[in-house]
Amino acid sequence: MRTQVVIVGAGPAGLLLSHLLAMSGIDSVVLETRSREYVERRIRAGVLEQPTVELLREVGLGERMDREGLPHEGISLRFDGADHRIDFAALTGRSITVYGQQEVVKDLIAARTAAGGDLRFEVTDVALHDLDSDAPRVTFRDADGVRQELRCDAVAGCDGFRGVSRGSIPAGVLTTYERSYPFAWLGILAETPPSHDELIYCYHEHGFALHSMRSPQVTRLYLQVPPDERIEDWSDARIWDELHVRLAADGFALTEGPLLEKSITPMRSFVVEPMRHGRLFLAGDAAHIVPPTGAKGMNLAIADVRHLSRALTAWLREGRTEPIDGYGQACLRRIWRAQHFSWWMTSMLHRFPDADAFQHQIQLSQLRYTATSPAAATSLAENYVGLPFD
Structure with a gap:
């Protein structure tokens, strides 16, 4: 043939x-x-x-x-217990x-x-x-x-x-x-409506968390975990408990639902x-x-x-x-x-196992600058929505 x-x-x-x-x-x-x-x-x-x-x-x-x-038309950076929206449409005229x-x-x-x-x-x-x-x-x-x-x-x-x-x-x-990161993502697919209209990237002392979605009925959520973590050690209840802790913010309520899938992915x-x-x-x-x-x-x-x-x-x-x-x-x-x-994005949002208080303050400084500086926010936005092919 x-x-x-x-x-x-x-x-x-x-x-x-x-x-x-x-x-x-x-x-x-x-x-x-x-x-x-x-x-x-x-x-x-x-x-x-x-x-x-x-x-x-x-x-x-x-x-x-x-x-x-x-x-x-945007995402939220969640840190200091509050959301800081990056408005893609306003900053770039584009979306995802x-x-x-x-x-x-x-x-x-x-x-x-x-x-x-x-x-x-x-x-x-x-x-x-x-x-x-x-x-x-x-x-x-x-x-x-x-x-x-x-x-x-x-x-x-x-x-x-x-x-x-x-x-x-x-x-x-x-x-x-090649570079391997000292953490992994525990991801779940849940049969429940998303708890927020947009993606939430959360920086928390327990580690990174992400609120995403696949449809109006299915939510995708992630937790930062150690790279050698076993999925068997994470019951559904433990996963939801940790998501509630990391994603906590004024006016936000995380909606739970049956898990359709859960897995751990190295970074x-x-x-x-x-x-x-x-x-x-x-x-x-x-x-x-x-x-x-x-x-x-x-x-x-x-x-x-x-x-x-x-x-x-x-x-x-x-x-x-x-x-x-x-x-x-x-x-x-x-x-x-x-x-x-x-x-x-990974370095700004994840808690590194060997990081000290200095590193924590550096990450918070970067997050605050990105959320408040139009120039920094525009850089994030134009990279996220995708640079032109040519």
Whole structure:
């Protein structure tokens, strides 16, 4: 079998890349180890930057997002027991939309399926071959266990941090930049209406807390916990008790409800360079991870594949190689800006285990300055709503 581009991974990056390539007349096959049901239900990020929202509308994927997504024109920084609103609309004229990653994935799968796209779920033993040649190959076993081989012009590695794509690059080729943080996030999904109209980022002596949402009926909440914490040690009652303590503020009442999901996620920053090796192009979490504090992960993946789709189209349809040669550098400027913003938000809002009273006062000073200085608030706002793609 042959196709022009093999895409490994059916997350937002891989599916959107397939959609964008199809719009340009480029054939692709998407390979995914999980089932369709699993990827459509996998809970991940939920904040879409304005450039992401505009892109999804532009390529025909905005109808349900515009109907069901929740536009937000600001966030609250909660510290000193009070809210300090950062007004995105007033400061930048732009906003964000809360619309879960799994909803974006559902929309993409529906669009690709309706267009006859080749999506293959529940594949195993995926392996990449001859990446340094003009004829790369991808082998795998299909859902029935039959060994298959796809020949192609290029491979897009959109299979996440633990996928096979980055591991297929020979040792010594990649430069890795990484930082692990001394805490994790305990996240819950609760069947209860959000307790506030917008996201609340809370700095508290017990640790960071975040009030978010996925829909008018489902709330997403997070607690900072030690990195080695076990989810088994956190009963539902303990989680709610701690959320009440950290999110306490005058006039605020946290609404409880049944937990639909709870998990603990480590916090790390991670970037590899280059994002290309031969005919393999990395995108999304295969190339970079950001702490979720800045709400950048899915948005960066979408920015990557926007660049990649244009570069591959220029090469495969017009024979121009400059865009694919410059793909990584085109992405990395945005990636490092998002890394800095995510690190800055994380450092300002979390309690570090080795921090002393001096560090505590420094963080409070930064929060107060950000909440009261139009210049500082504008910097936070323009980074949060998303810088222009180009």
